[in-house]
Amino acid sequence: MTPIRLFLCGDVMTGRGIDQILPHPCNPVLYEPAVRDARLYVALAEQMHGPIPRPVDFAYIWGDALAVLEQAQPDLGIVNLETSITTFEQPWPDKEIHYRMHPKNVPCLTVARIDCCVLANNHVLDWGYSGLLETLQTLDEVGLAHAGAGANLTQAQAPAILPVPGRGRVLVFGLGSTTSGIPREWAAADDRPGVYLLPDLSEATAQRLAQVMFAYKRPGDIIVASIHWGANWGYDIPDQQIRFAHCLVDAGVDIVHGHSSHHVKGIEVYHDKLILYGCGDFLNDYEGIGGYSWYRGDLVVMYLADVNPDTGELLELRLIPFQSRRLRLTRASPEDVRWLARQLNELGNSLGTWVELPDEHHLSLRWRSTKTFQPMQQ
Numbered sequence: 534m535t536p537i538r539l540f541l542c543g544d545v546m547t548g549r550g551i552d553q554i555l556p557h558p559c560n561p562v563l564y565e566p567a568v569r570d571a572r573l574y575v576a577l578a579e580q581m582h583g584p585i586p587r588p589v590d591f592a593y594i595w596g597d598a599l600a601v602l603e604q605a606q607p608d609l610g611i612v613n614l615e616t617s618i619t620t621f622e623q624p625w626p627d628k629e630i631h632y633r634m635h636p637k638n639v640p641c642l643t644v645a646r647i648d649c650c651v652l653a654n655n656h657v658l659d660w661g662y663s664g665l666l667e668t669l670q671t672l673d674e675v676g677l678a679h680a681g682a683g684a685n686l687t688q689a690q691a692p693a694i695l696p697v698p699g700r701g702r703v704l705v706f707g708l709g710s711t712t713s714g715i716p717r718e719w720a721a722a723d724d725r726p727g728v729y730l731l732p733d734l735s736e737a738t739a740q741r742l743a744q745v746m747f748a749y750k751r752p753g754d755i756i757v758a759s760i761h762w763g764a765n766w767g768y769d770i771p772d773q774q775i776r777f778a779h780c781l782v783d784a785g786v787d788i789v790h791g792h793s794s795h796h797v798k799g800i801e802v803y804h805d806k807l808i809l810y811g812c813g814d815f816l817n818d819y820e821g822i823g824g825y826s827w828y829r830g831d832l833v834v835m836y837l838a839d840v841n842p843d844t845g846e847l848l849e850l851r852l853i854p855f856q857s858r859r860l861r862l863t864r865a866s867p868e869d870v871r872w873l874a875r876q877l878n879e880l881g882n883s884l885g886t887w888v889e890l891p892d893e894h895h896l897s898l899r900w901r902s903t904k905t906f907q908p909m910q911q
Contacts, residue, residue: 536839536848537697537755540607543792543812543833546656547594547641548616548632550574550818551860556588557637564624564631575860577821582858589861591641594816596861598835599645601853605837608697611705612815613761613792614642614650614679617657618671619664628716631659636671643675649693653681653709653728654761654793658719662726680759681707682721682728689721689729692749692756700842701753706746710734710762712771713793734762734777743784750785755845759790763811766825768798768880770810775801782806787845788838795819796828797873799880802900805846807838820857829876831857832869850898852877852888867893 549571552558561571568574579585592599602610616632618639624631634641642650650672658665665682672679678693692704709715709728721727731738746756758781762774778789782803789808791798798811815833835853840846854865854873865873874896878887888896 534841534843535700537609537700537703537842538605538607539703539788539838539840540602540605540610541790541809541812541836541838542612542815543794544615544654544814544817545612545642545650546615546632546814546817547638548634548656550578551594551816552634552638554585554587554589554593554860555591555635555638555641557635559620559633559635560622566629574818574821578818578860581821585859591638591644594641594861595645596855597864598855598862601835602645607837608700609649609695609703610645610647611649611651611757611759611790612647613654613759613812614652615654615656617660617664617668619660619667621660621664621667623661623663625659625661628659630656632656633660633664636667639671639675639677642677647677648695649678649680649705651681651705651707651759651761651790652679653689653707653715653730653759655709655714655716657682657728665726678705679707680705681709682726684726686721686723686727686729689727690745692746694749697842701755702751703755703757704746704749705757705759708742708758708760710760712763713761715761734773736776736780739777739780739784743781743786747785753843755787755840755842756785757788757790758786759792761793762791763793765793765795766828767794770799774810778808778810779803782808787840795825795830797832797834797877799884800850800877800886800898801884802847802886802898802902805902807840807847807850809836812836816862817857818860820860829869829872832865832873833857833862834873852896852898853894854896864894870894870896
């Protein structure tokens with residue numbers, strides 16, 4: 534049995550300041566209360582850590598992460614793409630923050646060999662329905678699968694179907710929750726584009742969702758529920774999220790891939806299935822923005838999950854930390870890796886998980902398995 538290896542991460546925001554350093558920047562005009570030019574976010578990052586060349590090549594923003602991916606050789610890469618890809622100029626009204634990347638900059642996604650972009654988030658319609666439709670068209674043109682948004686409800690509900698030759702398929706469903714700030718009017722309908730928006734996080738909704746998911750499932754498929762939920766800051770995991778994730782796993786979901794938090798949150802392995810409650814951001818232009826520094830949002834994590842292709846059970850999870858500097862990812866220092874380990878051990882205490890440090894560059898998750906108890910390492 535050869536495991537299926539997934540590269541998972543949280544928010545990949547390649548718009549605004551990052552878009553401005555890429556070869557084909559959008560019009561930099563913004564409609565934020567305090568910032569009217571996207572280039573200011575580049576200037577803030579430069580003030581913090583030094584000059585950023587312009588334009589950079591498409592690989593620049595991924596930095597050291599590309600070499601790690603090349604070595605790890607994941608079968609599939611799944612990210613939450615938290616930006617619209619459009620040149621449309623009319624922002625969504627009465628919304629303070631609008632992200633967009635120029636369609637000609639989409640090679641910054643393909644260079645990292647991403648296979649699926651989850652779109653059910655609170656920024657994919659920042660530039661309206663026209664911006665969403667251009668986003669979908671751009672991803673389709675370069676062969677990037679997507680899930681969680683569409684030209685109508687049927688398309689938004691449909692999974693990205695990702696084959697793994699000789700080992701089956703991975704089905705990725707993109708799901709959005711209003712708890713992450715998604716406006717209710719962004720919900721896709723039979724006659725309206727939008728995102729696959731959950732009405733709530735109740736057990737009844739989880740059961741209805743499972744029915745939708747299993748209409749697409751074949752024997753041997755791995756199901757990933759990728760959910761944009763919760764606040765940007767804070768380590769607490771609401772009880773409703775835990776209950777909802779457990780209901781999904783009980784119904785047959787193999788991985789719950791949660792995102793929206795700007796920093797890493799606790800990890801659970803429930804009935805030997807992986808639940809990431811908050812992956813933290815992976816790429817963004819927040820460098821140099823003040824506030825919430827104690828959460829260390831500059832430390833980001835690549836999750837490499839090996840799952841059993843026959844059962845969907847988690848076999849191994851490696852976490853590779855990076856730090857965002859000059860709008861690119863660099864290897865986190867050994868000191869920062871140890872800091873992250875302490876945080877994850879504290880956060881995982883109530884979830885039955887902890888991490889070990891095989892070396893100074895990555896962490897390995899350990900958990901109390903429902904099948905084979907793994908003793909806590911002192």
